[in-house]
Amino acid sequence: MLVIDSLDAGYDRTPVLHSVSITVRPASMVAVIGANGAGKSTLLRAVSGLIKPSGGTVSVDGHSVKYRSEREVVQAGISHVPEGRQVFANLTVQENLRLGGYTTRRRGDLSARQSDLIDLFPELGSRFRSYAGSLSGGQQQMLAIARGLMAGPRYLLLDEPSLGLAPQVVDKIFVALLSLRQRGVGILLVEQNGRMALANADEGCLLEQGHLTMSGTGRKLLGDPAVVEKYLGVGSSIGGSERQKAIASRLASALRL
Numbered sequence: 497m498l499v500i501d502s503l504d505a506g507y508d509r510t511p512v513l514h515s516v517s518i519t520v521r522p523a524s525m526v527a528v529i530g531a532n533g534a535g536k537s538t539l540l541r542a543v544s545g546l547i548k549p550s551g552g553t554v555s556v557d558g559h560s561v562k563y564r565s566e567r568e569v570v571q572a573g574i575s576h577v578p579e580g581r582q583v584f585a586n587l588t589v590q591e592n593l594r595l596g597g598y599t600t601r602r603r604g605d606l607s608a609r610q611s612d613l614i615d616l617f618p619e620l621g622s623r624f625r626s627y628a629g630s631l632s633g634g635q636q637q638m639l640a641i642a643r644g645l646m647a648g649p650r651y652l653l654l655d656e657p658s659l660g661l662a663p664q665v666v667d668k669i670f671v672a673l674l675s676l677r678q679r680g681v682g683i684l685l686v687e688q689n690g691r692m693a694l695a696n697a698d699e700g701c702l703l704e705q706g707h708l709t710m711s712g713t714g715r716k717l718l719g720d721p722a723v724v725e726k727y728l729g730v731g732s733s734i735g736g737s738e739r740q741k742a743i744a745s746r747l748a749s750a751l752r753l
Contacts (some may be wrong), residue, residue: 497558498522498543498574498651498682504543504551512538514554516646518684520651525683527697527714529690529727535706536686539580543684544576545569555582556651570599575649583643585629589620592628592639596646598701602639605648613642616672634665651682658689668744670696681716690728694718702727712724 498520506512512535520526528536530747541547545566554562556572564572575596578617593613596607614621617638623631628639637657644652654673658666666689673683673694687693692731694700695713702723717723 498684499555500539500543500552501555503539503549503554505538505549506548507538507547511550511707513542513549516640516706516708517552517700518705518708518711520684521698522650522682523677523680524698525685525696526699526701527685527687527690527693528701528703529693529717529723530692530703531727533705534703535675536703537655538706539703540576540578540655540684540686543569544574544653546576561689567599570647570649573650574653575644575651576645576653577640577655577657581633581640582633582673583628583636583639586627588627589624589631589639592643593646595641597648599647609646609648613645616675617646618626619641620720634661634668637661637665637669638657638672641669646678649681652676652683654683654685654687656686656688658687666692691718694728719733 500516501520503513503516504511528539530536538547542549543562545564549562553560556574559571559576560573561569567670581591584595587595593610594606597609597639598604618637620642623635625683628636631639641654641657657669661669670692673685677683685693686695694714694717700714700717701708702710702717710720710723
């Protein structure tokens with residue numbers, strides 16, 4: 497398991513996270529929702545080693561990664577896909593993927609993962625030798641996720657993967673995430689589309705001003721009136737049961753169930 501226990505973190509002398517505890521199990525998805533500035537991105541940065549926690553622990557399968565370098569965190573089984581895609585625009589899709597696997601020493605592993613990810617994101621296969629900067633926003637997001645997966649992580653940290661994307665593209669992203677969960681990857685998801693995230697997550701967490709104030713199943717948070725009113729919008733649609741059925745159908749087709 498990926499265990500975040502009583503984590504404190506911030507920037508310089510400004511604390512942001514206060515004793516946050518979250519557990520991500522293999523083959524599960526945990527969605528973190530909250531307002532802008534609640535500390536969601538800081539949480540992912542602290543777990544992946546981009547910033548150093550000031551208190552608490554982060555461990556992967558019982559081994560602490562709290563004070564390890566970013567490279568060592570990746571080698572321990574954690575990949576972080578940051579907000580804003582951040583692909584290397586002047587490199588091709590193939591070159592971006594190769595960079596994602598820089599910690600992997602066996603060339604055969606890289607080739608196998610690359611082929612697997614092209615199956616997961618077929619649109620990347622048709623643009624394999626295109627520069628990343630020429631891709632659409634949705635294709636760049638797929639590339640960012642695929643690049644993170646090239647390291648072969650057991651736990652994937654995702655920061656706002658649906659931001660700025662059309663609903664049809666968001667559906668494709670979530671189909672891919674659910675497929676990864678089926679394959680055993682544990683996913684810690686920070687997502688502005690709270691309804692979509694909670695509807696598909698095994699567990700949901702509400703972060704408010706750096707404090708974890710509520711947790712439970714995704715459906716529990718999705719049905720909590722206070723969460724709906726404050727963070728999901730009283731009048732907004734859940735995305736519709738028909739849309740959820742469509743995503744499930746596409747997932748089943750993708751997995752050939």
